[in-house]
Amino acid sequence: MLLIHCPYCNETLPEVEFAYASEAHIARPAKPSDVSDEDWAEFLFMRSNVKGPLYERWRHIHGCGRFFNAVRDTVTDKFLTTYKAGDPRPDLSSLTEGLK
């Protein structure tokens, strides 16, 4: 079972308290009517589906209820970090340093 750190509650809790919410840092286009079909498909459906460190969203659904972001290695399922929604993308090289 994954143990996940909620950056709002500041507690590390079992996976069953959380709901997955897919890739992070995908911003909804500011003016949807100006967006081409290609870009709209890209926003709605295309995903990087990374094998390795993936920026992703989780929601502490059975806790504070808030969305937050995480970086997790999809090969080992190990969390590299979690951070509040709206915070900038953490730099990957600093996160993976300790792992090598």
Add this chain to the structure above:
Amino acid sequence: MTRFNAFNLLKNAMSGHKNWTEQWPDSQPKSEYDVVIVGAGGHGLGAAYYLAKEHGITNIAVIDKGWLGGGNTGRNTTIIRSNYLYDESQRLFDHSVDLWQGLSQELNYNVMYSNRGCLMLAHTVHDVQSFKRHVHANRLNGVDNRWLTPEECKEYCPPINIAKDARYPVMGGALQERAGTARHDAVAWGYARGAAARGVDIIQNCAVTAIRRNAGGSVAGVETEKGFIKAKKVAVSASGHNSMVMATAGVRLPLESMPLQALVSEPVKPIFPCVVMSNAVHAYCSQSDKGELVIGSGTDQYVSYSQRGGLPLIEHTIAAISEVFPIFNRMRMLRKWGGITDNTPDRSPIIGKTPVQNLYVNCGWGTGGFKATPGSAHVFAYTIAKDEPHPINAPFTLERFRTGRLIDEAAAAAVAH
């Protein structure tokens, strides 16, 4: 290739079964092929088989990073059915069920297809309405499916608990009698043997690291662990890893790879006559010919390539199984495993051409592509050979995510196993 028949069996029995020849050679890559298929699962091997048999293209390599059939083909719970909601899906899956009927004879290899029936239980009013809608949609297309009362469900599959006070009361079920199971490994082996006999090279333990393109953009071949292989056409059928393989050609896909787990019990005497699925409580069950209960449910919730999955899901699955079939309450489980399934947003596959010339993809089978193996391989071969989709897979384009013409089996609430 030695054919399997009574005479050859007898002949080889005389010499203690020591003189059987290999089923397919362990090929090493040549420098050039007409078609390179990435991924030696059932879909890739099947496509090679039909390319050779029906389209006369035999200069083919099927390349796998591991051993053939070691992906989801060898990890799935082998449920075969075609009772999907939309016309497009029904045509695709029923085409496959048609091919399953004669597959053992076709391949001269026993794939142990058993049309033992698949019963989908309804536990809520919404389930009843949705499954009846499926039954009607299927019957309009001549696809087998019918409605059973709770008592008829119990009669068809006695271990089901239909007590009124059950935690998950059974309000009826949709039965497809043509549905069933088959032996997964045999499907990969049968297609591999049939393809190799027609001259196809099956290259194992050789990951494809990139797809290389010509200056003009079209496909040039594949980079592999054993060097560059030139190819006129490249077809990708690498379940779980399609996003990464295709990204090397600059093609983005609407896929997320998630672990799907399954487990089996200790073997017991025959007690479970069919496949039972319960979408609302999310668990399904059948009994293998060895006697094990084969149990599964939905994917883990997160993207992962770990081929493992988490225990909460297993706990949830077993809890549901114990409620629906209380008789199995104290049964011991032998082992569990996971496979990596690539899922599309509408839970329908993508089979067809790509924006890159001479590059084809067959992906997004998610949790339910075993049943489609013969049908999908058959239409994928057609698409590769003719450079245009077969009418059956024409709606299953990558384009549909731009046009919005989705085939939304996800919303249709049929879980896809």
